[in-house]
Amino acid sequence: MSTTTAVTAEPFSLAGDGLPLTISMAAEALRSGSLTSVELVQKTIARADRLDTALGTYLARTDQTALEAAARADAELAAGHDRGPLHGIPLGIKDIIATDEAPTTAQSLILDPAFGEKGDAVVIRRLKAAGVVITGKTTTMEYATGCPDPDKPFPIPRNPFNLDAWPGGSSSGTGSGVAAGLFLGGLGTDTGGSVRMPAAWCGISGLKQTFGRVPKSGCVPLGFSYDHIGPMTRSARDCAAMLQVMAGHDESDACSVDVPVDDYLGALTGSVEGLRVGVDVSVFDHPGLDPDTAALLRSAVDVFTALGATVVETVLPWQEELTTAVLASSAEALAYHRGDLRTRWEDYGASTRMAIGRAALTTAADFVQAQRVRRVGVKAMAELFSTVDVVLTPTCYTDAPDLATLDWATMFRMINTPYWNAVGNPAISVPMGLTGKGLPVGLQIAGRPFDETTVLRAADAFQQRTGHHLQESPVVLKELSA
Amino acid sequence: MIAVETTVQALLQAAGLVPSPEELAGLVAGYPAHRAALDALYAVPMDKEEEPQTVFSPLP
Numbered sequence: 001m002s003t004t005t006a007v008t009a010e011p012f013s014l015a016g017d018g019l020p021l022t023i024s025m026a027a028e029a030l031r032s033g034s035l036t037s038v039e040l041v042q043k044t045i046a047r048a049d050r051l052d053t054a055l056g057t058y059l060a061r062t063d064q065t066a067l068e069a070a071a072r073a074d075a076e077l078a079a080g081h082d083r084g085p086l087h088g089i090p091l092g093i094k095d096i097i098a099t100d101e102a103p104t105t106a107q108s109l110i111l112d113p114a115f116g117e118k119g120d121a122v123v124i125r126r127l128k129a130a131g132v133v134i135t136g137k138t139t140t141m142e143y144a145t146g147c148p149d150p151d152k153p154f155p156i157p158r159n160p161f162n163l164d165a166w167p168g169g170s171s172s173g174t175g176s177g178v179a180a181g182l183f184l185g186g187l188g189t190d191t192g193g194s195v196r197m198p199a200a201w202c203g204i205s206g207l208k209q210t211f212g213r214v215p216k217s218g219c220v221p222l223g224f225s226y227d228h229i230g231p232m233t234r235s236a237r238d239c240a241a242m243l244q245v246m247a248g249h250d251e252s253d254a255c256s257v258d259v260p261v262d263d264y265l266g267a268l269t270g271s272v273e274g275l276r277v278g279v280d281v282s283v284f285d286h287p288g289l290d291p292d293t294a295a296l297l298r299s300a301v302d303v304f305t306a307l308g309a310t311v312v313e314t315v316l317p318w319q320e321e322l323t324t325a326v327l328a329s330s331a332e333a334l335a336y337h338r339g340d341l342r343t344r345w346e347d348y349g350a351s352t353r354m355a356i357g358r359a360a361l362t363t364a365a366d367f368v369q370a371q372r373v374r375r376v377g378v379k380a381m382a383e384l385f386s387t388v389d390v391v392l393t394p395t396c397y398t399d400a401p402d403l404a405t406l407d408w409a410t411m412f413r414m415i416n417t418p419y420w421n422a423v424g425n426p427a428i429s430v431p432m433g434l435t436g437k438g439l440p441v442g443l444q445i446a447g448r449p450f451d452e453t454t455v456l457r458a459a460d461a462f463q464q465r466t467g468h469h470l471q472e473s474p475v476v477l478k479e480l481s482a
Numbered sequence: 483m484i485a486v487e488t489t490v491q492a493l494l495q496a497a498g499l500v501p502s503p504e505e506l507a508g509l510v511a512g513y514p515a516h517r518a519a520l521d522a523l524y525a526v527p528m529d530k531e532e533e534p535q536t537v538f539s540p541l542p
Binding site for chain 1: 490493494496497498499500501505508509512513516517519520522523524526527528532533534535536539
């Protein structure tokens with residue numbers, strides 16, 4: 001187990017290919033003239049050529065349009081037209097979010113190809129206006145639920161830290177791709193933890209912002225009242241840069257909330273002095289918590305103490321009930337899928353059809369009761385966050401599971417993320433070290449609704465002190481040096 | 483007392499879903515825990531008139 005991490009002191013990968021590790025580092029290089037966007041994208045393409053077959057990161061690569069977008073970014077930057085920190089930065093997009101560059105499949109035989117013909121999702125339009133370069137569509141669990149199905153004609157995603165392990169999901173490809181440098185950031189979606197779980201198990205950062213903060217129109221739905229499109233990057237700072245562009249009201253999403261967008265990057269002071277940090281101590285009694293993850297969590301708490309935060313013990317209320325309330329989201333999914341499940345049951349992946357079809361066993365009254373319990377949870381959060389500013393938990397109770405033994409029910413017991421989808425509060429996962437098996441695990445930091453600035457400030461301060469987010473995969477380094 | 487298998491089959495039939503015999507057996511085996519978790523939602527203390535968190539709007 002590693003509670004400290006050996007990381008490069010230089011802003012580039014130890015692989016020696018000159019790839020900046022983070023968006024912030026790349027943005028600096030683009031503006032200093034030491035790197036062009038075309039060169040940057042060429043480096044990520046070269047990595048994809050070497051690694052994608054093993055990792056199963058991409059469903060579709062868009063090398064040509066990416067290079068064209070990079071050339072446009074270079075020309076604009078050279079002409080003094082700077083669109084901000086994402087200008088010229090390569091991003092991978094989970095293949096349930098519509099983009100003009102490539103079809104959207106939801107990694108399924110079911111989805112009508114017409115879905116992707118409606119054009120870029122709102123978040124994609126915003127990211128393109130900020131000058132990003134889209135390198136391709138990334139693997140997902142089918143319709144963002146279930147587990148990989150080897151009987152279906154899609155790649156099996158693998159963990160960059162151990163190819164026999166799962167990278168997590170459902171935003172698997174975006175997680176593995178950021179960790180392996182196939183792009184520097186990307187989009188995932190999170191209905192019960194699908195941004196934060198792969199972020200934790202791939203050793204990167206992933207943010208589920210407050211429900212309604214980022215419009216989700218143009219994304220294939222799973223649970224209408226639980227879905228989020230969130231940024232996945234190496235650092236919390238890079239998540240802040242992406243959220244800055246993605247956030248804001250849009251009428252196309254009925255769940256979008258019209259609240260002011262804060263200055264997320266400006267909030268990253270590096271200080272948590274005086275911040276009231278709650279630690280959910282109930283996790284230490286959780287039967288699924290492995291000793292390495294527990295020790296890494298304690299070390300992470302010590303970092304906040306050392307940084308001058310006021311650390312207090314707390315217990316999250318209604319954990320089992322609010323987790324059940326997220327499982328009720330499958331009723332929302334069944335409403336969307338019922339017609340196809342009735343006629344094309346076998347065309348769905350085995351795990352996906354069971355995860356969604358199980359909702360037939362949930363009654364209408366059960367679903368409404370789940371929404372009433374969510375309201376109880378929202379009120380309980382208001383009370384909790386009157387006493388603390390953020391809450392720390394492990395993102396998952398263990399490191400990544402082996403692919404060979406993976407099943408949906410077991411996976412669901414390993415994650416500690418759905419709670420925050422039930423109540424809608426923002427939560428980020430940031431790396432907190434490696435277990436004895438050399439696999440990353442994540443620290444989850446949650447905050448008040450629409451207070452992403454505090455969540456990101458705490459995460460960034462932790463990363464400035466620890467550097468776990470700069471840990472590179474030995475599997476990737478070995479392959480690139482071969 | 484209606485058997486769990488009968489209940490599960492009826493609910494699936496009402497939804498028009500036809501899983502394989504193995505899948506049906508899995509759903510039957512998991513149903514008691516599924517039902518218990520959902521029933522626990524009704525034990526959460528709340529105002530009798532508590533609203534659901536999702537609210538209908540007449541505006542498009």
